[in-house]
Structure formats: C-alpha cells, structure tokens
Amino acid sequence: MEKEEIRINCERAESLMGEYLDGRLDESDKKLLLEHIMSCDACRAEFEKLEKTVALLARSAEEVPNELYASVMKKIKAEKKRTVPMWKKFGTACAAALIVVVAGAYAFPKFMHDAADDLSPASEEDRDMPYSVKDNGETDAPADPEIGPVQTIHIPQNTFLSGEAFDAYKNMPLEEVQSGTVAIVKDKDRHIAFDLLTGNRVELSELVADIGRASEYLSATIKNDSDFYFTSDGVIIEGEYTFPWDMIPEEVFVKYRFASTPLVTDHITK
Amino acid sequence: MVKSPLSWKSYLNKDRKMFFIHTYNDKDINKKTADAASCEIWVKQAAAGDSYAFGELVKRYEKMVYNLAYQYSGNREDAFDISQEVFIKAWRAIGTFRGDCSFSTWIYRITKNAYLDFSMKNSRRETLSLNVTDDDGQEKELDIVSEDESISPDAVAEKNERARLLHEAIASLGEEHREIIVLREFEGYSYEDIGKMLELELGTVKSRINRARKQIKIFLEERNFF
Numbered sequence: 001m002e003k004e005e006i007r008i009n010c011e012r013a014e015s016l017m018g019e020y021l022d023g024r025l026d027e028s029d030k031k032l033l034l035e036h037i038m039s040c041d042a043c044r045a046e047f048e049k050l051e052k053t054v055a056l057l058a059r060s061a062e063e064v065p066n067e068l069y070a071s072v073m074k075k076i077k078a079e080k081k082r083t084v085p086m087w088k089k090f091g092t093a094c095a096a097a098l099i100v101v102v103a104g105a106y107a108f109p110k111f112m113h114d115a116a117d118d119l120s121p122a123s124e125e126d127r128d129m130p131y132s133v134k135d136n137g138e139t140d141a142p143a144d145p146e147i148g149p150v151q152t153i154h155i156p157q158n159t160f161l162s163g164e165a166f167d168a169y170k171n172m173p174l175e176e177v178q179s180g181t182v183a184i185v186k187d188k189d190r191h192i193a194f195d196l197l198t199g200n201r202v203e204l205s206e207l208v209a210d211i212g213r214a215s216e217y218l219s220a221t222i223k224n225d226s227d228f229y230f231t232s233d234g235v236i237i238e239g240e241y242t243f244p245w246d247m248i249p250e251e252v253f254v255k256y257r258f259a260s261t262p263l264v265t266d267h268i269t270k
Numbered sequence: 271m272v273k274s275p276l277s278w279k280s281y282l283n284k285d286r287k288m289f290f291i292h293t294y295n296d297k298d299i300n301k302k303t304a305d306a307a308s309c310e311i312w313v314k315q316a317a318a319g320d321s322y323a324f325g326e327l328v329k330r331y332e333k334m335v336y337n338l339a340y341q342y343s344g345n346r347e348d349a350f351d352i353s354q355e356v357f358i359k360a361w362r363a364i365g366t367f368r369g370d371c372s373f374s375t376w377i378y379r380i381t382k383n384a385y386l387d388f389s390m391k392n393s394r395r396e397t398l399s400l401n402v403t404d405d406d407g408q409e410k411e412l413d414i415v416s417e418d419e420s421i422s423p424d425a426v427a428e429k430n431e432r433a434r435l436l437h438e439a440i441a442s443l444g445e446e447h448r449e450i451i452v453l454r455e456f457e458g459y460s461y462e463d464i465g466k467m468l469e470l471e472l473g474t475v476k477s478r479i480n481r482a483r484k485q486i487k488i489f490l491e492e493r494n495f496f
Contacts, residue, residue: 049490076361
C-alpha cells in the first residue's frame with residue numbers, strides 16, 4: 001500500500017515538473033513537488049534532467065538567415081507599388097498636404113511631391129526606412145547609444161539567478177553555455193557558484209571541478225573579496241555583495257545591461 | 271514579496287550538493303503582454319500601408335515563423351521560402367486583420383497554411399519524420415532522409431555535439447510536438463496563448479508540452495547526454 005502511494009506520488013511529481021519549470025504551480029503544488037523531489041532520488045534525477053533539457057531547448061532555435069528580412073522587405077515594397085489602392089494613395093497625399101497647409105507651408109508642391117513618390121522606387125525606399133538595408137541583411141543603422149558594449153550584472157550575495165536576470169544568459173549561444181559552466185562568486189570566506197545553464201546554485205565542494213570546466217569556456221578572474229569578474233567574448237559580469245552571509249534580504253534589485261537589451265532594473269526574490 | 275514555502279537551507283541536498291530552489295516567475299508572460307501591446311501599434315500602421323511598420327513585425331515574428339517552417343518542412347531552404355511566403359501573404363492581408371485574435375495567432379495560422387500550400391505544391395519532396403527508425407524495413411526511407419543534405423550531419427556540423435544531439439532530438443518528435451517546442455521553448459508563449467493559437471484545450475497544451483519534453487529527455491538519455 002505504502003509502495004503504491006510512493007508510485008502515485010512519483011507520477012504526480014513527474015506531471016508537475018513541467019509546470020513548475022514554467023512557473024505555473026501554485027504554492028501548495030510547488031511545496032508538494034519540492035518535498036517529493038528531496039525525498040525521492042529517482043524523481044530528483046528525472047527533475048535535473050528535465051530541467052537541463054528545458055534550459056537547453058530554449059537555446060536550440062534555428063538561426064534565422066539574415067537575408068530573410070531584406071528579401072521580404074524588398075518583395076513587399078515591389079508589391080506595395082502594385083497593390084495599394086488609388087484612394088489610399090490619394091488619401092495619404094491629401095492628409096499630408098492638409099497638414100502642410102495648416103503649418104502654413106506650401107501645400108500644392110508637397111502634394112505633387114507625394115504623388116510623384118509613389119512612382120519613384122528610390123524615394124519610396126528612402127521615406128519608409130530610416131536607414132538602408134543591404135541584400136545580405138546588413139544595415140548602416142547607427143548603434144543605439146543607450147546600449148554600451150560592456151555589460152554589467154550585479155548579483156547580490158546568496159540569490160538565485162532566475163527571472164529576467166537569468167534570462168539574459170539566454171542571449172549567449174548554446175555552444176558557449178554548457179552545463180557546468182558556472183559564474184563563480186568569491187564571498188569573504190567561501191566561493192559560491194551559479195550554473196549558468198540552469199541558474200542553480202552549485203555548492204563549494206563541486207566548485208573545484210566546475211572551475212576547471214568553466215575555464216574551458218570562460219576566463220574567470222576573481223578580483224577581490226567582494227567582486228567576481230567574468231569575460232566571455234566581451235561580456236563582463238561584475239558582482240556586488242553587500243550583505244553579510246546570514247543577513248539575506250528577501251528581495252533585492254539587480255541592474256544589468258546586455259548587448260541586446262537596454263539597461264534594466266530587475267528584482268530577484270529569494 | 272514572494273516567500274518560499276520552505277527556507278532555502280531545507281532544499282540543500284547533502285549528497286548531490288545542489289540547491290533546488292528557484293524563483294521562476296511569470297515575467298516571460300508579462301513580457302509577451304507588453305510585446306503584444308507594442309505590436310498592436312505596428313499592426314495598425316502596417317494595415318495603413320506603412321511598410322516600415324510591417325518590417326518591425328517581420329523582425330519580431332521572423333524567428334517564430336522561420337522555426338515553425340523549419341520544423342514543418344525539415345530543411346532550411348524550404349523554411350526560408352515558406353517564411354518569405356508567410357510575410358508576403360501577411361502583408362497582402364494585413365488590412366483584413368481585425369484583431370479578433372492576437373497577431374501571433376494570426377501569423378501562426380498563415381504559417382501553417384503556407385506550409386500546407388507549399389507541401390501540396392512540392393509533393394515530390396517527402397517530409398519524413400526522423401523517428402521512423404525502428405526496423406530493417408525502414409532502410410529505404412532512411413536513405414531518402416539522408417539524401418536531404420539540410421538534415422544530414424554535415425548540415426549541422428558547425429554546431430557542437432550537444433547542439434547536434436538536441437537538433438536530432440527535436441527532429442525525432444512528431445510534427446505537433448515539434449510545433450509546440452517552437453512556441454513554448456523557443457518563443458516562450460504561455461500555455462494559454464498556445465491554446466488559442468493551436469485551438470487546443472489547456473489540458474491538451476500541458477500534456478503536449480510535457481510529452482514533447484519527456485521524449486526529448488529520453489532521446490538524450492539514451493545517448494548518454496546527461
């Protein structure tokens with residue numbers, strides 16, 4: 001009887017794992033699952049594998065060829081000239097002209113200019129795109145001045161990488177983030193580490209091996225007692241630890257900036 | 271302030287020396303909602319004939335469309351052609367988009383239909399699922415698969431072993447599971463959004479996601495991935 005109960009629990013636990021990883025479980029189911037995982041070796045092993053699978057899948061999308069965007073834009077621009085109904089063109093031109101009249105500028109030549117635009121492929125392109133797109137998808141768009149080349153992430157002591165802060169790592173290509181690649185944090189009297197793949201905290205005794213593995217992919221230098229410093233293809237991560245080991249806040253704020261995102265203030269709850 | 275049901279120390283597994291506590295949250299769902307709001311503006315402008323606005327929609331949805339097309343067709347060349355067709359169809363029809371479903375649902379349906387049209391036109395090209403690998407009788411079919419250079423090992427040789435295995439694992443799934451992997455794992459859509467896109471009950475979405483993940487996990491396990 002007892003055996004059957006464990007089996008049922010394992011089944012239930014397995015059915016809850018996916019939704020747990022997607023943040024969909026309510027507190028009671030979450031507690032039930034975590035308690036089961038901690039007491040059942042088989043389910044714990046399953047959970048770890050599933051967690052890795054899901055983390056890896058998020059990075060397994062096919063890369064979209066650069067040419068797709070350019071090719072689509074080229075085609076729809078050609079299409080636009082053929083299919084936009086006359087009244088629409090005329091209406092747009094009239095609206096433009098009306099605005100110009102209200103502004104006290106020259107209405108009639110502007111109207112003529114707009115109408116002429118519809119016949120001229122070059123000017124059409126210039127008006128729609130603030131920058132040009134070459135056939136291979138490259139653009140001459142200026143780099144966003146808000147987004148710097150150096151990224152910084154502040155992770156307060158003893159928090160778990162998750163949510164958006166952890167999601168930022170998803171920008172790293174799959175080849176660069178392997179399981180066992182860790183962010184190493186040197187606290188006053190000990191090292192702590194985060195698995196960059198899953199966001200899991202890795203305990204000290206595992207760290208010796210993890211440092212070896214991490215160095216294959218990332219070069220890590222510990223600057224001093226309160227910082228960690230990481231480089232990988234220009235990504236620099238810096239840690240800031242201001243809380244004593246035993247005084248862990250419930251909620252902390254994290255600022256980070258990655259190449260593809262603006263500066264974000266995120267908060268992590270432990 | 272979210273408080274964990276148990277203190278973090280209680281999750282320390284002394285044998286494995288791992289913590290299991292996570293603070294997964296629903297931020298990706300919120301992100302999608304914000305995303306949908308910004309898309310609405312582009313959709314309106316695109317519907318009025320603004321091709322720059324439409325370009326923004328292409329940028330936002332090309333990953334989903336291309337990956338769906340790739341998972342349906344099984345090769346990059348067709349995925350490119352289908353994706354291109356999807357956006358051209360969307361451009362032609364965007365004036366008729368009334369917003370009674372989300373734009374993502376709308377573009378998903380165009381993708382699915384574009385693939386069906388494409389496969390009708392190209393019926394000579396068989397899209398075989400790689401999971402047909404069981405017995406000797408299947409040798410011929412496997413030869414056909416390996417002739418398709420885009421899913422041969424060479425085509426993914428640039429990726430490392432892990433990436434290659436994952437690629438194979440996804441390819442081993444049936445179409446409905448490959449599709450759900452794109453929507454959930456690559457695009458991060460909520461279960462509810464996926465339900466609307468695929469016109470499925472929430473329970474079916476859940477079980478499909480679980481099954482797809484489990485099959486991939488088993489595939490990887492069998493190849494000593496972990």
